[in-house]
Amino acid sequence: MTETSIETLTLRGLDEAAVTAWSEALGDPGWLRARRLEALAALDKLERPTNREEAWRFTDPKRAGLDRHRIVRHAGRPDAAGAEGVVLTPGQALLTPGQAVLTPGQAVLTQGQAVLDHGRGPGGAAATRLDPGGLVTTVDGATTEVALAGDLAARGVILTDLATAAREHAGLVEPRFMTTAAPFADDWFLALHATLVTAGAFLYVPRGVEVEVPIGAEFRRTTAGATFAHTLVVVEEGASLTLVQQHDSPEVIDGPAFHHGVTELLVGPGASVQHLSLQEWGSERVNHFGVQRAEVARQGRFRSFVVTLGGGVVRVSPDVVLREGAEADLLGAVFADEGQKFEHRATVTHAEPHARSTLLYKAGLLGGSRNIFNGNLIICPGARGTDAAQTMRNLVLSRHAHAEANPFLEILNSDVKAAHAAATGRVDDLHLFYLQSRGVPREVARRLVVFGFFEEILAQVTVPAVRRRLEAALEAELAKEVGR
Amino acid sequence: MATEARDLQLQPSPERINPVPEDVDLGAYKFGWHDPVHSVFTPKRGLSHDVVEEISAMKSEPEWMRKFRHKALDAFYRKPMPQWGGDLNTIDFDNIYYFLRATEKQAESWEDLPADIKNTYDRLGIPEAEKQRLVSGVAAQYESEVVYHKVREDLEAQGVIFLDTDAALREREDLFREHFATVIPAADNKFSALNSAVWSGGSFIWIPEGVHVDIPLQAYFRINSQNMGQFERTLIIAEPGSSVHYVEGCTAPIYSSDSLHSAVVEIIVKPHAKVRYTTIQNWSTNVYNLVTKRAAAYEGATMEWIDGNIGSKLTMKYPAVLLLGEHAHGEILSVAFAGDGQHQDAGAKLTFAAPNTTGQIVSKSISRDGGRTSYRGLIKVEEDSPGVRVNVRCDALLLDEQSRSDTYPYNDVKEEDVTLGHEATVSKIGDDQLFYLRSRGLSEAEATAMIVRGFIEPISKELPMEYALELNRLISLQMEGAVG
Numbered sequence: 023m024t025e026t027s028i029e030t031l032t033l034r035g036l037d038e039a040a041v042t043a044w045s046e047a048l049g050d051p052g053w054l055r056a057r058r059l060e061a062l063a064a065l066d067k068l069e070r071p072t073n074r075e076e077a078w079r080f081t082d083p084k085r086a087g088l089d090r091h092r093i094v095r096h097a098g099r100p101d102a103a104g105a106e107g108v109v110l111t112p113g114q115a116l117l118t119p120g121q122a123v124l125t126p127g128q129a130v131l132t133q134g135q136a137v138l139d140h141g142r143g144p145g146g147a148a149a150t151r152l153d154p155g156g157l158v159t160t161v162d163g164a165t166t167e168v169a170l171a172g173d174l175a176a177r178g179v180i181l182t183d184l185a186t187a188a189r190e191h192a193g194l195v196e197p198r199f200m201t202t203a204a205p206f207a208d209d210w211f212l213a214l215h216a217t218l219v220t221a222g223a224f225l226y227v228p229r230g231v232e233v234e235v236p237i238g239a240e241f242r243r244t245t246a247g248a249t250f251a252h253t254l255v256v257v258e259e260g261a262s263l264t265l266v267q268q269h270d271s272p273e274v275i276d277g278p279a280f281h282h283g284v285t286e287l288l289v290g291p292g293a294s295v296q297h298l299s300l301q302e303w304g305s306e307r308v309n310h311f312g313v314q315r316a317e318v319a320r321q322g323r324f325r326s327f328v329v330t331l332g333g334g335v336v337r338v339s340p341d342v343v344l345r346e347g348a349e350a351d352l353l354g355a356v357f358a359d360e361g362q363k364f365e366h367r368a369t370v371t372h373a374e375p376h377a378r379s380t381l382l383y384k385a386g387l388l389g390g391s392r393n394i395f396n397g398n399l400i401i402c403p404g405a406r407g408t409d410a411a412q413t414m415r416n417l418v419l420s421r422h423a424h425a426e427a428n429p430f431l432e433i434l435n436s437d438v439k440a441a442h443a444a445a446t447g448r449v450d451d452l453h454l455f456y457l458q459s460r461g462v463p464r465e466v467a468r469r470l471v472v473f474g475f476f477e478e479i480l481a482q483v484t485v486p487a488v489r490r491r492l493e494a495a496l497e498a499e500l501a502k503e504v505g506r
Numbered sequence: 507m508a509t510e511a512r513d514l515q516l517q518p519s520p521e522r523i524n525p526v527p528e529d530v531d532l533g534a535y536k537f538g539w540h541d542p543v544h545s546v547f548t549p550k551r552g553l554s555h556d557v558v559e560e561i562s563a564m565k566s567e568p569e570w571m572r573k574f575r576h577k578a579l580d581a582f583y584r585k586p587m588p589q590w591g592g593d594l595n596t597i598d599f600d601n602i603y604y605f606l607r608a609t610e611k612q613a614e615s616w617e618d619l620p621a622d623i624k625n626t627y628d629r630l631g632i633p634e635a636e637k638q639r640l641v642s643g644v645a646a647q648y649e650s651e652v653v654y655h656k657v658r659e660d661l662e663a664q665g666v667i668f669l670d671t672d673a674a675l676r677e678r679e680d681l682f683r684e685h686f687a688t689v690i691p692a693a694d695n696k697f698s699a700l701n702s703a704v705w706s707g708g709s710f711i712w713i714p715e716g717v718h719v720d721i722p723l724q725a726y727f728r729i730n731s732q733n734m735g736q737f738e739r740t741l742i743i744a745e746p747g748s749s750v751h752y753v754e755g756c757t758a759p760i761y762s763s764d765s766l767h768s769a770v771v772e773i774i775v776k777p778h779a780k781v782r783y784t785t786i787q788n789w790s791t792n793v794y795n796l797v798t799k800r801a802a803a804y805e806g807a808t809m810e811w812i813d814g815n816i817g818s819k820l821t822m823k824y825p826a827v828l829l830l831g832e833h834a835h836g837e838i839l840s841v842a843f844a845g846d847g848q849h850q851d852a853g854a855k856l857t858f859a860a861p862n863t864t865g866q867i868v869s870k871s872i873s874r875d876g877g878r879t880s881y882r883g884l885i886k887v888e889e890d891s892p893g894v895r896v897n898v899r900c901d902a903l904l905l906d907e908q909s910r911s912d913t914y915p916y917n918d919v920k921e922e923d924v925t926l927g928h929e930a931t932v933s934k935i936g937d938d939q940l941f942y943l944r945s946r947g948l949s950e951a952e953a954t955a956m957i958v959r960g961f962i963e964p965i966s967k968e969l970p971m972e973y974a975l976e977l978n979r980l981i982s983l984q985m986e987g988a989v990g
Binding site for chain 1: 590889890902904905906907908909910911912913914915916917918919920921922923924925926927928929930931932933934
C-alpha cells in the first residue's frame with residue numbers, strides 16, 4: 023500500500039458537512055453527492071429499527087455495531103494495492119482469476135475420507151476454481167481490482183467499480199441507483215447505505231447479449247470497522263447473465279467487522295439472470311447484513327442462490343418482485359456451526375398475473391448454532407393465475423442448535439395456486455440403519471444422509487465450479503463434526 | 507361528584523346483593539356506582555382504577571383479588587398496543603362499559619329470569635337443550651354476569667364443581683386461588699391484563715380425580731348493550747384421570763358502534779386427564795373479540811381446542827397448549843369464516859417442554875366478499891424435549907377476487923430429536939367441482955355451500971351434533987349472499 027490512508031466516520035458525526043467531505047474524498051460526481059444528501063435527509067426522518075419490530079425480531083439491528091464501529095473507507099482506486107499484505111484463508115478466493123485456489127483446502131477434502139467422489143482426481147483443486155469472465159474486487163470498502171474479458175467489452179457489456187460507473191456511466195446509473203429496486207427511503211439501513219456507500223460493482227448487459235461465463239464480484243474484509251458496498255446490475259431485454267458474489271475474509275481479523283451489502287438486480291423483459299451469493303466469511307468476527315432486491319420485468323427469469331457458511335451474525339434478505347409472466351426460483355443452502363447466527367429472509371411479490379415462483383431453502387445446524395428462515399409470499403390483488411410454492415427444511419444435527427422456519431403467505435386474490443411447507447427434523451434413524459446394514463460405518467452413513475439432504479439443492483447449481491466448491495465446503499464442515 | 511357518591515352510600519340498601527364490607531377501602535370512590543335504589547346499578551363508560559375498585563367492591567372480593575386487579579390495570583396501561591394482527595387502534599377504551607349488571611340475582615330456573623333475557627335464551631334454544639338433557643350443566647352469561655346456572659344433580663353428587671367464576675371466588679376461595687392466573691399471568695399480554703383488571707363472570711369447573719363427565723357442560727355468552735365490554739374469566743381444572751367437554755357459544759346484537767369481548771380462559775389438565783373445549787363464536791360484526799386461551803397439560807394428559815370463528819368484526823385468538831409432562835398431547839382444530847368487513851386473525855400455539863409430547867393443528871379458513879382470514883401459529887420446541895412430534899395443516903379457501911388469506915406460521919425448534927411438519931395450501935373452489943354439482947341439478951349457491959361444508963368437514967365432525975348442524979347452518983346462511 024503506497025498511502026495507507028484509511029478514512030473513517032462515526033454514526034454520531036454524520037451530518038451534511040461530514041457526508042459532503044466523504045463524498046468529495048470518494049470523487050463523486052454531483053448527482054451522487056446530491057443523492058447522498060437526500061438519503062441523509064431521509065435517514066433523519068426514518069426511525070432506527072430495533073429488535074422490537076417484526077422485521078428485526080430475530081436479528082438485533084444492534085449486531086451491526088454501528089455505534090461502536092468506525093465506518094471505514096480505504097483510500098484506494100482500482101488497481102491500487104489495497105489487498106496487499108492480506109493473508110487469505112486457503113480456499114477462500116473462489117473468484118481470483120489465474121490463481122490456484124484450494125490447494126491446502128484439498129487436505130480438508132482428503133481428510134474428509136472421500137465420502138463422495140465426484141471424479142475428483144488430481145485436477146480436483148482446479149475444478150473448484152471459477153474463471154470468471156469479469157471480476158470486481160472490493161476490499162474493506164475500496165475497489166482493488168476490475169477486470170473484464172475483452173470479447174464481452176466488445177459486445178457492450180460494462181463491468182466497473184461503482185465510483186467509475188457513477189462518473190462515466192451516469193446516464194445508466196443515476197436513474198437506477200437506489201431508486202427502483204432498493205429505494206433509499208424504504209428503510210433506515212437503506213438510507214444509511216445510500217449516504218455512506220464507498221464502493222462496489224456496476225454491471226450492464228445490453229439488449230440481447232448473452233453472457234455465457236459467470237461474472238464475479240468479490241467482497242473481502244481484512245480489518246475491523248463497518249463498510250457499505252453496493253452492486254447494481256442492469257440486464258436489458260432478452261439478455262442473460264450469471265453473477266457470482268463472494269463474501270470472504272481471513273480467519274483472523276483485527277477486530278469486529280460489519281459488512282452492509284446492497285445488491286440491486288434489474289432484470290429486463292424476457293431477460294434471464296442467475297445470481298449466486300456466497301457468504302463464506304472466514305472469521306466469525308464479521309457480521310453481515312445483505313439486502314438483495316430483484317425487479318423482474320415481464321417474461322423475465324430470475325434465479326437466486328444463497329449459500330451461507332461463514333460469518334458471525336449473517337442476515338441475508340432476498341426480495342423479488344415479479345411482473346406479468348415472470349419466473350423466479352429462490353434456492354438456499356445454509357450450514358451453521360457453533361457461535362453462528364444466521365437469518366434468511368426471503369420475500370417474493372407477485373405483482374402481476376401469471377408469474378411463477380418457487381423457494382427451496384435448506385439448512386444443516388451444528389453445535390449451538392442458529393438459523394432462521396423467514397419466507398413471505400405476497401400475491402397482490404389482480405395477480406391472477408399465480409403459481410407459487412415455498413419449502414424450507416432445517417436439519418438439526420446437534421441438541422443445542424436452534425432452528426426456526428416461518429413460511430408466510432399473504433394472498434389477496436383467489437385465482438392462485440399457492441402452497442408452502444416447512445419441516446424441522448434430525449437425521450432419520452431408519453436411513454442410518456439402512457446404510458449401516460449395508461456395511462457403511464455410522465459416521466459415514468450420517469454424512470451421506472446429510473449430503474443427500476443438500477443434494478436436492480446442489481443439483482440445481484448450474485455452475486460446476488461453484489457446485490464442486492459447495493460440496494467441498496460441506497464435506498469440510500461435516501469433517502469438523504467428526505472431529506468432535 | 508365524590509361527595510354525592512358518599513351520600514348515596516349512606517342510604518339504606520336492603521336490596522343490595524353484594525353489600526360493600528366495612529373494611530374495604532372506599533377512599534378511591536368518585537362515582538355513585540352502587541346506587542342501591544335500582545340495584546341494577548347505573549352503568550358508566552371508561553376505564554380507571556376507580557372503575558376497577560368499583561367492580562371489586564361490588565363483588566365483595568377479598569383483598570388479594572382487589573390488589574390483583576389494580577396491578578393488572580397498571581400492566582394494561584404499561585403495555586403497548588399490539589401493532590400486528592388486526593387494526594386495534596380504532597378501539598375507544600373510554601367509550602366502553604366495563605361492567606353491566608343486568609339482573610339482581612342469579613335465577614333458579616329459566617322462568618325466574620327477566621322476560622327480555624329469557625326471550626333471548628329461548629330464541630337461542632338453550633332451555634330446550636337443557637330440558638332434553640343434551641347437556642350436563644348450563645351457564646348463561648348476560649353482559650357482565652352469569653344470570654342462570656344449573657348443573658345436573660348426579661354430577662354434583664360426584665363432586666363436580668360447575669360455578670360461575672364470581673361464585674367460585676366466594677365459595678371456593680382456596681381452590682380458586684391455587685389455580686387462578688397460574689396459566690395466564692395478568693401481564694401476559696395487553697388484553698389478558700385488561701381482563702385481569704375488570705373480569706366478571708365466566709365458568710369455574712373442577713372435575714375430581716377419575717370422574718368422567720360424559721355429556722358436555724355448556725355456557726352461553728351474550729352481549730346485549732351497545733359499547734359493552736364483556737370480560738369473562740374461565741378456569742377449568744381437571745384432576746388426574748378425569749375428563750370433561752366444555753362448549754361455549756357467543757352472540758350479540760348488531761349496533762352501529764363497537765363492543766369488546768376480551769376473555770381469559772385457563773385450563774389445567776392434570777396427569778392423564780382429558781379436556782376438550784369447544785367454541786362457536788358468532789358475535790355480531792361490530793364486536794372486537796380479543797381472547798387469550800391457554801391450557802397446561804401434564805404427563806399423559808390430552809387437551810383439545812375446537813375453535814369456530816364465524817362472527818365478530820376482528821378476532822385475535824390463538825388457543826394454546828403448554829405440554830409440560832411426558833406424553834402429553836395437544837390438539838387444535840380451528841375453522842374461521844370471514845365475510846364483508848371481517849378479519850379473523852385466528853390460530854394456534856403449541857409449546858413442547860417435555861419429552862415425547864405430541865401435537866396437531868388443523869386450520870381451515872374461508873374468505874369471501876372482501877373478508878380477511880389470517881392463520882397465525884406458533885410451534886415451539888424447548889431444549890431437552892426429545893421425541894416431539896407435531897404436524898400442522900392449514901388450508902385456506904378464497905371465494906372471490908376481493909378477499910384475502912394470510913398464513914403466518916412460526917416454527918421455533920431448540921431440540922434435535924424433533925419431527926415437525928407444516929403444510930399449507932390456498933385455493934379457490936374449482937370450476938370443475940362446481941360444474942359437476944350443477945350438472946346434478948344443484949344451484950350454484952347450494953353447490954358452493956356443499957363444497958365449503960366438505961372443506962370444513964374434518965372440524966365439523968368433531969363437534970357435538972347440534973353444534974355441527976349449527977355451524978353448517980351458519981355457513982349456508984353466509985353463503986346465501988355469496989353467489990350472485
